[in-house]
Amino acid sequence: MRRGAGLLAALLLALPPATGEAAPKRKPCDLVVVAGSALPMDGAFTVRGATAVAVKAGEILAVGDPAAIDAAYLPKERVVRPGGVLLPGFVNTHTHAAMNLLRGLSNDQPLMEWLTKFIFPAEAKNVSPAFVKAGTDLACLEMIRGGTTTFADMYYYESDVAASVDRAGLRAVLGETWLDFPAPGHANLEESKAVTRAFLEKWKGHPRVTAAIAPHAPYTCSRETLQAARALADEYGAPLLTHVSETRDEQNQILEKYGKSPTAWLDEIGFLGPRLSVAHGVWLSPADLALLAERRVSLSHNPESNMKLGSGVAPVAAARKAGVVVGLGTDGAAGSNNDLDMLDAMDFAGKLAKVSALDPTPLTAPELLRMATIDGARALGLDRLVGSLEAGKRADLIVVELEKAHAQPVFDLPSTVVYASRAGDVSLTVVDGRVLFDGRRVLTLDEAKVLAAAKEWRGKVLRSLEGSGEKK
Ligand SMILES: [Zn+2]
Numbered sequence: 254m255r256r257g258a259g260l261l262a263a264l265l266l267a268l269p270p271a272t273g274e275a276a277p278k279r280k281p282c283d284l285v286v287v288a289g290s291a292l293p294m295d296g297a298f299t300v301r302g303a304t305a306v307a308v309k310a311g312e313i314l315a316v317g318d319p320a321a322i323d324a325a326y327l328p329k330e331r332v333v334r335p336g337g338v339l340l341p342g343f344v345n346t347h348t349h350a351a352m353n354l355l356r357g358l359s360n361d362q363p364l365m366e367w368l369t370k371f372i373f374p375a376e377a378k379n380v381s382p383a384f385v386k387a388g389t390d391l392a393c394l395e396m397i398r399g400g401t402t403t404f405a406d407m408y409y410y411e412s413d414v415a416a417s418v419d420r421a422g423l424r425a426v427l428g429e430t431w432l433d434f435p436a437p438g439h440a441n442l443e444e445s446k447a448v449t450r451a452f453l454e455k456w457k458g459h460p461r462v463t464a465a466i467a468p469h470a471p472y473t474c475s476r477e478t479l480q481a482a483r484a485l486a487d488e489y490g491a492p493l494l495t496h497v498s499e500t501r502d503e504q505n506q507i508l509e510k511y512g513k514s515p516t517a518w519l520d521e522i523g524f525l526g527p528r529l530s531v532a533h534g535v536w537l538s539p540a541d542l543a544l545l546a547e548r549r550v551s552l553s554h555n556p557e558s559n560m561k562l563g564s565g566v567a568p569v570a571a572a573r574k575a576g577v578v579v580g581l582g583t584d585g586a587a588g589s590n591n592d593l594d595m596l597d598a599m600d601f602a603g604k605l606a607k608v609s610a611l612d613p614t615p616l617t618a619p620e621l622l623r624m625a626t627i628d629g630a631r632a633l634g635l636d637r638l639v640g641s642l643e644a645g646k647r648a649d650l651i652v653v654e655l656e657k658a659h660a661q662p663v664f665d666l667p668s669t670v671v672y673a674s675r676a677g678d679v680s681l682t683v684v685d686g687r688v689l690f691d692g693r694r695v696l697t698l699d700e701a702k703v704l705a706a707a708k709e710w711r712g713k714v715l716r717s718l719e720g721s722g723e724k725k
Pocket residue numbers: 347348349496532584585
């Protein structure tokens with residue numbers, strides 16, 4: 254990578270494209286983004302100096318040197334970030350967006366206790382279409398500002414989640430969550446199927462929203478529920494999302510009940526397949542990993558959630574070695590993280606892998622960047638559309654500023670982004686060719702209103718739990 258030209262390079266990048274004799278030959282396009290450096294996340298893991306991307310109708314037309322792009326294209330809008338690195342947007346492969354409204358409601362608890370004593374009761378009393386709208390708006394605001402352009406969600410009232418995502422301009426795979434006990438919006442399996450079928454129908458063919466089915470986990474869903482979810486997914490060609498092997502307790506519970514690991518049992522009932530992405534996988538055995546690879550099931554690694562809930566260390570390096578596609582996730586903000594910051598997720602994933610192996614070599618910065626972008630897209634079946642900056646893909650891209658006290662000097666660009674950059678360094682977020690964040694404002698959401706609604710919901714949630722002893 255070329256660098257060091259500093260101010261001169263900045264000035265050159267900021268110059269408007271040449272006009273005059275060559276102008277008639279320039280092809281019109283909607284947007285050109287120019288940055289001081291780029292990590293396009295192509296197959297060769299190219300590390301580029303000054304780079305420009307030309308976009309038309311939401312599609313990347315070309316990625317190249319700024320002079321060449323300026324000579325070839327005449328954009329309606331030209332965005333210049335001389336001190337930043339251009340990347341594909343981050344893909345968060347596991348979260349519960351609306352739980353942003355419960356951010357930090359209950360902390361420092363083991364998963365089962367946290368879930369059954371605090372989260373499920375709080376949700377039962379509060380979750381409604383209005384809650385989901387306010388929570389998802391807040392999550393979208395956080396994700397857009399932090400450079401996440403695609404996320405996978407598991408929650409309730411997903412059609413309302415989809416409406417928020419659509420307004421915010423993000424891309425998402427949204428899984429309506431099924432449980433064997435009454436869930437917000439559907440009280441039993443028949444209702445779950447009907448609600449989800451209507452959701453799948455309504456959002457069929459949307460360019461950025463993929464409707465999905467998300468039976469919660471093998472310990473909260475029976476064989477019948479899981480098989481019904483798989484059948485509906487097959488009927489619609491829809492993705493399936495679930496939690497698997499998150500804790501040792503769950504592993505033992507399933508072993509006692511069915512005589513095998515959660516993964517082996519899911520395989521026995523015909524649930525595993527290429528459209529399935531499983532979150533956590535902390536307690537997966539080598540045999541489980543081989544089975545996931547064989548069935549082409551992807552894994553979402555959520556290091557911060559696994560650390561904060563004391564769940565354990567997922568065998569990520571072994572999973573990748575076994576051929577499992579592994580993406581990164583944040584999990585929800587209610588107490589298992591408590592934010593949706595993908596730059597943090599990369600940093601934690603790397604350090605967790607290293608300290609647990611007492612070896613600094615597993616999960617290098619380039620591998621972590623892959624997990625947060627192209628492998629995440631692959632895990633969600635979206636890699637033909639997004640995950641890298643290449644001609645023909647949809648224009649989901651971000652710029653991370655490097656002119657920061659905590660980021661300079663830059664000797665090794667991937668490691669700077671992974672280990673030093675922060676969500677607040679993102680200065681541009683574009684999804685499907687549309688600028689959602691310009692470095693100052695999120696253009697698709699009224700930030701003050703979204704934050705005010707979150708604070709209002711804090712009061713409602715607290716009042717709903719009064720006297721129940723559930724708030725901790
Ligand atoms: Zn989760």
